[in-house]
Amino acid sequence: MEYVDLYLVHWPVAAKPGEPQFPIKREDIMPLDLSGVWRAMEECHRLGLARMIGVSNFTTKNLQELLAIAEIPPAVNQVEMDPSWQQKKLIKFCKDNGIHVTAYSPLGGQSKSNAVIQSEVLEDISKATGKSVAQISLRWIYEQGASMVVKSLKRERLKENMEIFDWELSDEDRLKISQIPQHKRVRLTGIVSPEGASNVDLAELDIVEM
Ligand SMILES: NC(=O)c1ccc[n+]([C@@H]2O[C@H](COP(=O)([O-])OP(=O)(O)OC[C@H]3O[C@@H](n4cnc5c(N)ncnc54)[C@H](OP(=O)(O)O)[C@@H]3O)[C@@H](O)[C@H]2O)c1
Numbered sequence: 008m009e010y011v012d013l014y015l016v017h018w019p020v021a022a023k024p025g026e027p028q029f030p031i032k033r034e035d036i037m038p039l040d041l042s043g044v045w046r047a048m049e050e051c052h053r054l055g056l057a058r059m060i061g062v063s064n065f066t067t068k069n070l071q072e073l074l075a076i077a078e079i080p081p082a083v084n085q086v087e088m089d090p091s092w093q094q095k096k097l098i099k100f101c102k103d104n105g106i107h108v109t110a111y112s113p114l115g116g117q118s119k120s121n122a123v124i125q126s127e128v129l130e131d132i133s134k135a136t137g138k139s140v141a142q143i144s145l146r147w148i149y150e151q152g153a154s155m156v157v158k159s160l161k162r163e164r165l166k167e168n169m170e171i172f173d174w175e176l177s178d179e180d181r182l183k184i185s186q187i188p189q190h191k192r193v194r195l196t197g198i199v200s201p202e203g204a205s206n207v208d209l210a211e212l213d214i215v216e217m
Contacts, residue, residue, distance in 0.1 A: 014057035019069045067100040085109040091122035113155040146171040
């Protein structure tokens with residue numbers, strides 16, 4: 008490959024140089040040199056190695072810091088987003104600043120206990136519309152102006168997940184989805200703590216959760 012279409016900073020977190028080990032040990036976490044990282048990303052773009060550059064898992068605070076120093080603003084912020092974690096404030100901030108949002112784990116990820124696939128609200132809408140729960144979630148994301156990276160190992164589901172563009176949710180369905188209780192699934196403590204979430208004080212490490 009001579010270039011990539013889009014190159015992302017995966018997390019606003021830095022670890023000591025070397026082979027990445029997850030979860031990152033507390034003593035291996037370093038202050039993030041956002042300016043240095045972004046200069047290097049911009050250089051990738053200028054050299055033609057990345058057509059677009061962006062970020063992932065950035066909060067509005069992270070984005071504000073980045074926009075203050077960027078010569079080339081991030082094209083994309085890829086974040087956890089689905090009907091059970093709607094990210095309204097972040098979506099608005101990104102829209103106001105011309106940053107496209109991509110939803111990752113748009114079906115709630117791969118765990119058995121899943122707030123999207125097992126949502127009663129989405130199940131009711133599914134029964135009434137004849138669309139699958141997955142399609143309701145993906146369509147809702149699309150209607151927020153975001154794109155999505157959805158994953159399946161099954162051919163029929165890959166097809167099903169693409170069939171969301173020739174119909175729309177009703178206002179009533181949108182209202183019901185807007186009232187779904189919110190629950191964040193992906194936590195930074197999952198990647199920075201070998202001892203488990205309760206043993207890491209993110210504020211002490213100068214890390215802000217979304
Ligand atoms: N930037 C980041 O930090 C970050 C973090 C997490 C994930 N991601 C990215 O997000 C993408 C997707 O993430 P993900 O796999 O965690 O979550 P996901 O796409 O929300 O969920 C995938 C799960 O949903 C199932 N599924 C797919 N289509 C379905 C359908 N139509 N009906 C019912 N179940 C369906 C899949 O099972 P089957 O395979 O059996 O269909 C799989 O178990 C990946 O590319 C991943 O790399 C990025």
